[in-house]
Amino acid sequence: MATAIPNPSTIEYAGGTLAREQVSLWRDGLRRLRRNRLALAAAIYLGLLVLVGLVSLFWTPYKPNVIGACPTYELPSGAHPFGCDDLGRDSLSRLMVGTQVSLAVGVATAFIVLLVGVVVGLIAGYFRGVVDAIFSLLINIFYGVPPLLVAVALYVLLGPGLINIIIAISATVWMDMARLTRGQALTIREREFIEAARAGGARAGKIVFGHILPNALGPIIVQATFVIPIAILTAAFLSFLGFGVPPPRADWGGMANEGLPSLQGGFDPYILLFPALALSITLLAFNFFGDGLRDAFDPRQKR
Amino acid sequence: MLTRGTLIYIGQRLLLIVFTLLAVSFGVFAVVHTLPGSAFVSERVHGQALQILLHEYGLDQPIPVQYWHFLQGVVHGDLGVSLYIRGLPITPLVLRELSVSAMLGGAALVVTIGLGITFGVLAAVRQNTWVDYLLTSIAVIGYSVPSFVIASLGILIFGQWLNNITHGALYYPEPWTGTYGSLIELSLPAIALGFYTSGQITRITRAAMLDVIQQDYIRTARAKGLENRVVIIRHALRNALVPVTSILGPTVISIITGSVVIENIFGIPGLGKEFVESIFQHDYNVTVGVFTVYALLIGFANLAVDLVYTVIDPRIRY
Numbered sequence: 001m002a003t004a005i006p007n008p009s010t011i012e013y014a015g016g017t018l019a020r021e022q023v024s025l026w027r028d029g030l031r032r033l034r035r036n037r038l039a040l041a042a043a044i045y046l047g048l049l050v051l052v053g054l055v056s057l058f059w060t061p062y063k064p065n066v067i068g069a070c071p072t073y074e075l076p077s078g079a080h081p082f083g084c085d086d087l088g089r090d091s092l093s094r095l096m097v098g099t100q101v102s103l104a105v106g107v108a109t110a111f112i113v114l115l116v117g118v119v120v121g122l123i124a125g126y127f128r129g130v131v132d133a134i135f136s137l138l139i140n141i142f143y144g145v146p147p148l149l150v151a152v153a154l155y156v157l158l159g160p161g162l163i164n165i166i167i168a169i170s171a172t173v174w175m176d177m178a179r180l181t182r183g184q185a186l187t188i189r190e191r192e193f194i195e196a197a198r199a200g201g202a203r204a205g206k207i208v209f210g211h212i213l214p215n216a217l218g219p220i221i222v223q224a225t226f227v228i229p230i231a232i233l234t235a236a237f238l239s240f241l242g243f244g245v246p247p248p249r250a251d252w253g254g255m256a257n258e259g260l261p262s263l264q265g266g267f268d269p270y271i272l273l274f275p276a277l278a279l280s281i282t283l284l285a286f287n288f289f290g291d292g293l294r295d296a297f298d299p300r301q302k303r
Numbered sequence: 304m305l306t307r308g309t310l311i312y313i314g315q316r317l318l319l320i321v322f323t324l325l326a327v328s329f330g331v332f333a334v335v336h337t338l339p340g341s342a343f344v345s346e347r348v349h350g351q352a353l354q355i356l357l358h359e360y361g362l363d364q365p366i367p368v369q370y371w372h373f374l375q376g377v378v379h380g381d382l383g384v385s386l387y388i389r390g391l392p393i394t395p396l397v398l399r400e401l402s403v404s405a406m407l408g409g410a411a412l413v414v415t416i417g418l419g420i421t422f423g424v425l426a427a428v429r430q431n432t433w434v435d436y437l438l439t440s441i442a443v444i445g446y447s448v449p450s451f452v453i454a455s456l457g458i459l460i461f462g463q464w465l466n467n468i469t470h471g472a473l474y475y476p477e478p479w480t481g482t483y484g485s486l487i488e489l490s491l492p493a494i495a496l497g498f499y500t501s502g503q504i505t506r507i508t509r510a511a512m513l514d515v516i517q518q519d520y521i522r523t524a525r526a527k528g529l530e531n532r533v534v535i536i537r538h539a540l541r542n543a544l545v546p547v548t549s550i551l552g553p554t555v556i557s558i559i560t561g562s563v564v565i566e567n568i569f570g571i572p573g574l575g576k577e578f579v580e581s582i583f584q585h586d587y588n589v590t591v592g593v594f595t596v597y598a599l600l601i602g603f604a605n606l607a608v609d610l611v612y613t614v615i616d617p618r619i620r621y
Contacts, residue, residue, distance in 0.1 A: 137322075144323040144605075146597050148560040149578060153590075156582055157334050233449055237564055240451050241579055256451065260568065263455055266463050273459075276452040283447040291443075 025297075029218075032296040039292020042285040049282060053099040062090035064097045065248040073268045083270045085255070086262060091271065094250035095278055101244075101251035102232050102282060105166055109231035110224045112170040113177050118213070118220060120174075121181025126189055126208050132182070139175045147172035151234060152243055160246040169234045173227055180223050184216035222294040229286035236279055252279045309613065313606070320602035327598045328377070328591060332370050335587040336362075343386070360386060373591070382595065387586035397574065397592050401600075403483060404566070404573035407496065408558050410489055414497030415504060415554060420540075420547065422501070423508020427543075428535060430513060438505065445502025450561045454495035454568050461491060482572055492569045496561050500554045507550055511543035545616045548608060555604040559597060 033039055062069045062080075067087045074084040082091035124135035142150075154168035188194065189212060197207050236253030238244055244254040252275040259272030343356055357363040361372060376383055382393040426438040480488065515521065516539055524534045563575030570576070574593055581589035613619050 140319060141323050141326050143556075144320075144598055144601050145327050145594070146556060146559045146563075146601065148563055149594060149597060152579070152582060153331060153334055153594075156338060229447065236449055237451070237560075240449075240564060241567060242583075256455070260455065263459060264462075269455075269459050269463075272455050276449070276455060280444075280448040280452055283449070284443065287443055287447050 025218075029297040033292050036292040036295060038288050039296075042288035042292070045281070045285045046289060049099055049285075050103065052096055053103050056093075056096035056099060060090075060093035060096050062093045064089065064093040064250050069093075073262065073271075075268065076270055082274045083268070085258060085271045091255075091274055094255060095252070095274060097250045098252045098255060098275060098278070101162065101249070102235065102279070104162060105169065105235040106228035106232045106286070108166045109170050109173065110227040112166065113174045113227045113231075114220070114224050116170070117174045117177025118181050121178040121183075122185050122208050122212060124178070125182040125185025126204070126212060128186075135178070135182075139178055142172070142175050148234065148237055151238055152241070155238060155243045160243075162245055165235055165238065165243075165245065166231075169231050169238075172234065173230055177220070177223055177227065180219060181216060184219060185212050188212045188215050218298045222290065222298045225286070225290040225293050229283045229290070232279070232286070233283060252276075309610075313610075316602075316606045316609070320599070320606070323602055324595065324598050328373070328595050329370060331591050331594045332373060333366060335590050336366050336369065338585070338587065360384070377595065382592035383588045385586055385589055387581070387584040387589070393589055393592045396589075397577070397596055399482070400572060400574045400577050401596055403571060404559075404562055404575060406483060407489065407492055407566070407571060407573060408555075408562055410493035411496035411500075411558050411562070412555070414493050415501045415558070418497065418501040419504025420508050420544075422505040423547075424512055424535065424540060424543075426505065426509045427512030427516065435509075439509065442502040442505035442509075445498050445505070446500070447502075448499075449564075450495050450499045451564050451568055453498050454492065454565055457491045457495055458568075484571065488569075492565050492571060496558060496565045499561055500557045503550055504547060504554065507547050508543060511546045512539060515539045515543045541615070545612070548612050548615055551608045551611070552605045555608070556601055559601065 056064075067089060069090050070080050070084040070088055072084060072086060072088040074080055074088075076083040080090055080092065082095060085091055085094070120135055124132040150172045151168045154171055155164060158164035158167060185208075189207075194207060194211055197211050202210070235244070235251070236256070239251050239253030240257045242257065244257075245251050247254070255275035256272050256279070259269075259275070262268040263272045343353065348356055354363065361369055364372075373383060380394060382397060385391040385393055385396070422438045422442065426435045426442075429435050521534060521539055524538045525531075529538075559575075562573065563578060565571070566573045566575040567579055574596065577589060578593045581587070581593065
């Protein structure tokens with residue numbers, strides 16, 4: 001045992017050695033995340049939301065799109081806990097189905113943005129020069145137009161539909177991810193281990209995706225979780241303006257839009273209030289969860 | 304302040320604005336003119352009458368030619384004529400709507416900066432007390448709750464409940480009446496619009512203040528016996544404002560985005576409402592015009608923010 005290299009984090013005491021458990025970066029982050037109660041509560045809420053979304057695929061208390069399933073403008077009651085809308089559809093059922101749209105838009109957009117932003121950012125940051133200049137100009141042009149307007153224009157061009165909404169929103173929110181990844185690539189490419197890889201004869205693809213990407217992953221994942229609430233919010237804005245999933249399919253922004261006249265008319269605010277509440281709580285949860293993730297996995301970044 | 308470097312920088316930025324404007328207007332122009340439907344569909348004109356109409360508005364020409372004519376107009380400050388309200392010149396229309404939107408946006412910006420900086424400073428000064436927790440929670444709520452939700456709640460509370468309780472003495476009048484609306488009419492939309500971005504500003508102000516407060520010169524200021532209020536406002540806040548300025552650009556874009564929704568809720572005759580209407584009415588000349596004005600607005604807003612930077616922090620040079 002005399003040849004063993006002493007571990008600096010090992011404390012010897014009478015009766016044995018007390019070593020700090022060796023954990024990976026990810027395990028460590030996960031532990032920090034679990035200690036953050038707000039983030040944990042948010043995660044539980046989001047888990048339940050996913051469950052509601054899944055259940056609503058197979059079962060809702062009433063048929064969500066059947067007109068006249070309950071009395072028009074019925075206020076919340078025992079049979080219809082969230083009331084009924086202007087066409088006599090059960091609001092609870094529609095809220096449940098609306099979960100699908102919000103979650104789908106949020107997650108799918110995050111994936112597309114992750115893919116596009118990371119590839120663009122890595123290429124621009126690693127190759128620099130002309131490639132970087134072109135991508136940076138593109139990013140700057142996209143920053144120069146109001147995102148919601150671009151989304152509306154794309155929505156009108158592509159036509160209604162869930163997938164088109166996702167594409168339209170992705171086109172307006174990919175720049176932050178690209179800029180972040182580019183910055184990461186710019187700094188990481190100067191580090192010694194990249195030089196070593198290059199000296200060892202690794203090809204550019206191997207260096208970019210095998211060495212730079214894994215080391216930039218923390219901030220990238222954190223950024224991706226913040227894309228989800230932004231996408232859900234943009235989708236809600238779109239459908240609130242009338243550019244949502246085609247009716248009769250329920251989504252929260254569209255439901256809020258349908259409820260606006262009866263709120264302004266002063267006879268039934270609940271048609272708007274419940275989807276608005278659902279949206280707000282969900283966005284809050286995603287933001288709290290994202291904050292927790294950032295504190296856990298990206299401790300260098302302070303905000 | 305206006306050194307040669309700054310002037311070169313301004314020149315570069317103006318070039319970028321022009322380039323963005325060209326790219327945006329061409330992109331929107333091309334997209335918009337390939338869209339299905341036209342402003343004339345509802346008028347049931349067919350055959351030769353339609354051809355005459357298309358020719359009258361230059362819509363029978365190829366898109367690059369149309370775009371060239373559009374650009375020639377833009378150089379002279381002419382954005383063309385509306386297709387929906389036939390022959391109505393767009394430039395005066397858009398300028399009037401811009402002034403309405405600018406008033407709303409300006410009020411929202413005041414709300415955002417006022418709320419954001421006040422909350423941020425208070426939270427930092429009372430770090431880790433209930434004040435801090437309350438204000439930071441309000442900030443997260445601010446950028447999580449969509450502005451149309453805040454607006455609807457405002458209408459519900461001030462337009463209806465307060466009205467019922469006070470029997471009409473306190474009442475938020477809605478919708479908007481004149482072109483510009485009264486101060487009371489302006490208040491609710493401005494707050495609904497400004498609340499969203501105030502959350503981000505609160506966060507950044509708080510973080511920046513906490514950073515600054517720990518520095519030596521603050522201790523020095525306290526040591527020489529300055530009142531706490533003076534230390535915070537005159538010494539700490541000024542330096543904490545630098546990072547805050549950096550998100551003013553995104554804040555302005557957020558407010559412009561939000562104004563589209565808010566204007567539609569409150570019936571405010573601004574650019575955002577016009578944009579949505581022009582899409583629904585297939586009035587594509589107006590759509591292109593509004594887009595162009597927005598891109599111009601954002602370009603200059605970002606430039607202005609960069610210049611404000613140099614005023615707040617003289618160390619920054621371009």
